Structures are given as C-alpha cells and as structure tokens.
C-alpha cells in the first residue's frame with residue numbers, strides 16, 4: 684500500500700537543476716553519485732531527462748532496465764513501484780530516464796491527472812519515491828533542462844537543490860527560471876532549500892568572475908551559496924567520458940573498453956564491462972553512522 688510522502692522519507696533527495704542545457708547537471712549527478720557510492724553510501728541516481736544522458740556517463744546503456752524511462756512513466760501512471768537498475772556501481776542504483784518521459788508532460792495536463800495518487804504527476808512520483816527512499820543515504824535527481832513538468836516533478840520531492848552553472852552569459856539564462864519554479868514547488872514542498880551553486884567547466888578563478896557569479900545568484904530570489912569548489916574545464920574529461928559511452932550506445936551492448944575520464948575509484952561494474960579496464964573497485968571506507 685502507498686503511504687503519504689513524508690518530509691523525513693525524502694530528506695536526503697537532491698535535485699540537480701538548471702534550465703540551461705550543458706550546465707553540468709548530468710556530469711555532476713553521475714560523478715557525485717559514483718564517488719559517494721565508492722565511499723560506502725547507498726546511492727540512488729534518477730534520470731529525469733528525455734536525453735537519457737545519465738546512462739551514457741554511467742555506462743548502463745543497453746543494459747536490462749534501460750527502458751528510456753518507460754517504467755518510470757508506468758509507475759507514476761499506475762502507482763506501481765519504481766523499477767531500479769541495481770548495482771550500476773557497488774552501492775549505486777539507478778532509475779532510467781529517456782524519451783518516454785515526454786509522456787509525463789501529456790499526462791500532467793490531462794483530465795486524468797487529478798485522479799493520480801498524490802493528486803497529480805508530481806505527487807504520484809513523490810509517493811513512489813517515498814516507498815524506496817529509506818533504502819538510500821542519498822538520492823540524486825538529474826533534471827531536464829527545458830521541460831517544466833520534469834523539473835516540477837524533481838522539485839516536488841527534493842529537499843535540496845544543487846545548481847550547476849557556467850560563468851558566461853549563456854549560463855545565466857537557465858538560472859532565471861529556477862527561482863519561480865522553486866517558489867511554486869514550495870506550495871507543496873515548503874522545506875525545499877538551496878544547497879548551493881557550483882561553477883562547471885570553469886577555467887579561471889578570477890575574483891571578478893566569482894563576484895559576478897554571486898551577483899547573478901542573488902537574482903534567483905533566495906540566498907544561494909556559491910560553493911568554493913568548482914569543476915575545472917577539461918576538454919579531456921569532456922571528450923573521454925561520453926565518447927566511451929556513445930561507443931557503447933552505438934554497439935548497444937558493448938561497454939567501452941576504456942573510460943579514462945572517470946576516476947579509477949568508481950569505474951563501471953556493468954556485466955559487459957567486467958574483465959576489461961572498467962573493472963569495479965571495492966569501496967575502502969564506510970560513511971560515519
């Protein structure tokens with residue numbers, strides 16, 4: 684039986700949000716999820732994007748359960764449990780997204796939305812996530828750039844928002860829409876809080892850039908701390924992490940032999956990867972109780 688979503692059950696859900704494409708949402712979701720799992724946390728990463736790019740970065744394309752988001756849509760529609768791809772890394776499970784998530788947009792505007800458990804698409808997803816959330820220390824939601832319905836689904840069940848952004852003018856476009864969406868989400872999810880913003884593909888640590896970044900973040904409408912750590916621009920990382928995966932997608936079942944951009948600590952454990960250079964490593968440390 685489905686229980687009501689509770690603040691406690693979803694207290695460790697982080698939505699990685701920015702309305703702009705290419706801001707680093709998927710890269711950060713995949714890498715933070717991988718590193719936390721490697722450190723001994725139980726992690727769930729959910730792909731809430733039509734592109735399904737999380738599967739490229741984590742290498743589960745073509746694996747059982749990589750259904751383009753179909754089972755996620757079914758779960759929202761008929762209140763059935765969310766389907767997991769388990770063991771993508773040691774300690775890391777995934778719920779796949781992809782092109783089928785488009786159906787949630789239609790469903791949210793249809794007459795039948797009000798009859799869904801939880802009173803709508805966002806409520807229905809939150810209820811299903813509540814059912815499994817206890818099994819994880821951290822749940823990361825990789826959000827879609829230009830799909831308000833998918834963003835609302837994430838913001839309705841997250842406790843925290845992490846905003847990756849680039850420091851150039853284009854990077855700010857995606858920020859403008861975040862504030863209003865968060866305000867709206869707080870009608871039903873009042874505890875939704877900004878964890879912070881992180882600069883992605885940043886090449887200089889000039890004070891002026893950081894000052895401008897803080898100024899822009901103030902426009903979001905809330906206090907959004909800028910994290911001191913940033914993701915350094917790296918053509919090599921950009922080139923290496925997805926060509927691997929694109930190769931895997933093209934050959935459907937064959938995981939790439941080398942994924943040099945991923946830290947060796949958490950390279951793939953997909954079955955088709957075993958025995959090659961993507962071998963899993965065993966977590967060496969456990970989180971504090």
Ligand SMILES: Nc1ncnc2c1ncn2[C@@H]1O[C@H](COP(=O)(O)OP(=O)(O)OP(=O)(O)O)[C@@H](O)[C@H]1O
Nearest residue numbers: 704705706707708709710828884915916917920921
């Ligand atoms: N350190 C890095 N420096 C530069 N580019 C990087 C780095 N790490 C990853 N990239 C590349 O940056 C691109 C955009 O990143 P990513 O896909 O994570 O953004 P996104 O916000 O999820 O985009 P979308 O909204 O389209 O899903 C990807 O091609 C990725 O491989």
Ligand SMILES: [Mg+2]
Nearest residue numbers: 708709732736
């Ligand atoms: Mg993405």
